[in-house]
Amino acid sequence: MVERKEIELIPKEIEAAKVQEVLLRRFRLASFGFFLLTLLIFGGIFAFRLSLTAQLDNLKQQSASEKAKIAQYADVESKVLGLEYKSSSVTEILSQREYLSIALSAVSASQPSGLKVTGVDVTRGENTATINGESANYVILAAFLQNLVDKDKGGALFTDALLSSVTLNSSKSKAEFVIEAAMLKNGLRKSGK
Amino acid sequence: MPTGKSFLNRPEVRTWGIPLGLFLIGILLVVLGVVPIWEEVKDLRITISSEKDRITALQEKSRKLSDLADQVEGIDKNFEVFDQAVTSESKVPELLTQIQKISDSCRVKVTAMQFGGETQKSGENSFEVRVQYASESSLSQLKCLVSSLEGASRLVDFESLRYNLGIDTETKAESVLAQSTLISYYTPEPKLLPDNPITFSLSDPQFLGNVELLKDFKVY
Numbered sequence: 106m107v108e109r110k111e112i113e114l115i116p117k118e119i120e121a122a123k124v125q126e127v128l129l130r131r132f133r134l135a136s137f138g139f140f141l142l143t144l145l146i147f148g149g150i151f152a153f154r155l156s157l158t159a160q161l162d163n164l165k166q167q168s169a170s171e172k173a174k175i176a177q178y179a180d181v182e183s184k185v186l187g188l189e190y191k192s193s194s195v196t197e198i199l200s201q202r203e204y205l206s207i208a209l210s211a212v213s214a215s216q217p218s219g220l221k222v223t224g225v226d227v228t229r230g231e232n233t234a235t236i237n238g239e240s241a242n243y244v245i246l247a248a249f250l251q252n253l254v255d256k257d258k259g260g261a262l263f264t265d266a267l268l269s270s271v272t273l274n275s276s277k278s279k280a281e282f283v284i285e286a287a288m289l290k291n292g293l294r295k296s297g298k
Numbered sequence: 299m300p301t302g303k304s305f306l307n308r309p310e311v312r313t314w315g316i317p318l319g320l321f322l323i324g325i326l327l328v329v330l331g332v333v334p335i336w337e338e339v340k341d342l343r344i345t346i347s348s349e350k351d352r353i354t355a356l357q358e359k360s361r362k363l364s365d366l367a368d369q370v371e372g373i374d375k376n377f378e379v380f381d382q383a384v385t386s387e388s389k390v391p392e393l394l395t396q397i398q399k400i401s402d403s404c405r406v407k408v409t410a411m412q413f414g415g416e417t418q419k420s421g422e423n424s425f426e427v428r429v430q431y432a433s434e435s436s437l438s439q440l441k442c443l444v445s446s447l448e449g450a451s452r453l454v455d456f457e458s459l460r461y462n463l464g465i466d467t468e469t470k471a472e473s474v475l476a477q478s479t480l481i482s483y484y485t486p487e488p489k490l491l492p493d494n495p496i497t498f499s500l501s502d503p504q505f506l507g508n509v510e511l512l513k514d515f516k517v518y
Contacts, residue, residue, distance in 0.1 A: 129313060136317035136324075143324035147331045154335050157342040164349040171356035172492045178363035179490060184373050185366055186488035188505075189498040191380035194424040194485050195508045198384070198453050205456045206444045213441075224462040229455065237462070 203229045203293035207262055212236060215252035215259035219245040229293075234263075234286045239279040246271065246282055253286055262292045355495060362496045372500055379512050382451045385484040388416055388427050393482050396452050397431065399518040404442035406435040414479065423488070428457070429480040434464070440474050447480070451517040455481045 175182070208227045212234075216222055224237035236253075240246040246268075253259040253266040265287040272281045305311060366373065385392075390413050401408045414428035435443065440461060447454045461476040499505070 132314075133317045136320040140320035140324040143327040143332070147327045147335075150332055150335045150339060154339050154342065157339060157346060161342060161346050161349060164346060164353060168349060168353050168356060171353060171360055174360045175356065175363060175492050178360075178367055181363055181367045181370060181373070182490055182496070183488060184370075184377050185363075185496060185498050186490070186494075187386065187485065188373060188377050188380055190423045190485040190488060191377075191384045192498075192502075192505045192508050194384045194422070194483060195380065195453070195512065196504060197422070197424075198455065198483060199508075199511060202448075202455055204448055205459045206441065206448055208459075209441050209444060213437075221463070224460070226458075226460040227456075228458040 200294075202295075204295055205229075205293065207293050207295075208234055208288070211253075211259040211262040215249060215255070215263075217245050217248045217252060220249050227293075232288045232290060234288060236284040236286055237282070238284075239274070239277065239281045241279060243271075243280055246280055250284065253284070259286075262288055264289050264292075352493065356492065359492075359496050366496070366500075369500060376500070376505075376509060379509065382517065383453050383512050383515065384424065385452065386487055388425065388484050390427060393427060393429065393452060393454075396450060396518045397429065397447070397454070397480065400446045400450060401433060401443060403518070404435070404439050404446055406433045406439050406443045408433050409475075424483050424485045427482045427484065429482070430477075431480055432475070432477045434473050434475055437461075437474050440476050443476075446516070449514070449516055451512070451515040453483055453515075457481050 205227050209225065212222055212225055219241040220238060221240075222236060222238040224235075226235040238249075240249065250266045250268060253263045259266075263286045267285045267287075268282060269285045270283045273279075274281050306315075394411055394413070397411060398408060408431070410430065410432035412430045414430045416425050416427045418425050433440070433443065444456070444459070447456070457479040459476065459478040461474050464473055464475040465471070466473060
């Protein structure tokens, strides 16, 4: 039998050099492609940024023009804003307002004959009023205390009336008293206003 | 002897140098160019979006002001009414004059009246002006004073009221000696900022309600 042997016509070195040549060409192509791609992306983004900057400048011009239009109405705007502030202040003031005349009326309405109120002290935001006075006798004073919480008299405002001191003034033959009267929460406000 | 030229002339540098350099430049372009510009682009897009919103708001404000300019007569008339209730300045002399006039109309003798300073109400655009007031009168006159102050066109509130009966040493007549702290209000001129929207309307029910309320207050 005849023995077959493969004869290598191209030397291995040359083939390796060819493979390396191909690899090298691909690598060059890839690096060039990559460079081109990044350059394109950079260029694209840069151009996009330029267009956005131009758009922003344009918008700023528009905004300045609108501001100039608004500035023409400065007088109207000042009055309108002033009116808005004043109206909201009026709402706030009147809704929070405590009418001390209500307290004076409630005390007067509760006052029986023979009793004189010599002093009243009311402070906004506090729910008590201090009432000083003098009474001909203790029965009248007791009636006053009852009247203060009577719904038809002072009770529309006062919820409780405590006698904090009473002294018999013998020179006047009168009982001098101090009453601490508790007021209804928001009792000094008017619901209509 | 090695030279600079010899490194560049080396076959591996000549073969791989350019492609590797291109890769390097590409990466540098991405890191130093694309990424920062992309961040800028993102910021710009946000700025543009907010600028567009701002222009829309400005156009809306301009339109509203143009509408309100057509109603300037009504605005002026209402402003006058509200300015009487809550002034644009403290106007202390005018306030003291109003209190004096009310006292006179109720025949209350003013024994002391003093400006007690002003403070800004927290979180609001209004200021409070305080007046320390003392008077001498009868009880009915004092009641008249209190009611009249509560119904005065320039809004005046009582912070406190205290009265005691006193006896005149000469006439031996009884009189009510009252002391009180009065508060009036004012809102300073508004600061105009183009970006502040106009929310006010002359047909706002709350505003119309206030107009009606203020009609009942008496001008002194």
